[in-house]
C-alpha cells in the first residue's frame with residue numbers, strides 16, 4: 232500500500248505547518264492529489280485516521296481534492312485533462328503526451 236507511506240509524510244508535514252502557522256485548533260486539512268498517482272481516497276482516509284490518532288490532528292477533517300492527469304498536445308503545446316481513454320487534444324485531435332501534471336501531492340491549506 233503506497234498510500235500508507237505518503238499519508239505518514241502528509242501527517243508529519245501538516246503538523247509542521249500547524250506549528251509554523253501557530254494554528255491552535257485546526258479543523259480541516261486540504262490535500263491536492265494527482266489522479267495519475269492512482270491513490271484510493273478510502274485508503275488514504277483510513278491511513279490518515281491511523282496516523283493522526285493521539286496527535287494534535289486527531290478529529291481534523293481531511294479534504295482530498297483530486298486533480299486530473301494532464302496531457303500535452305505535440306501540435307499546439309496545449310495542456311488538456313485526460314478523460315478516461317480520451318487522450319487526444321480537443322483542438323487538434325492529435326494524441327497527447329503524458330506530463331508531470333497529475334502527480335501532485337501536497338497540502339493546499341490548513342483551516343484553523
Ligand SMILES: [Zn+2]
Pocket residue numbers: 304305306307308309320321322323324325
Ligand atoms: Zn492541440
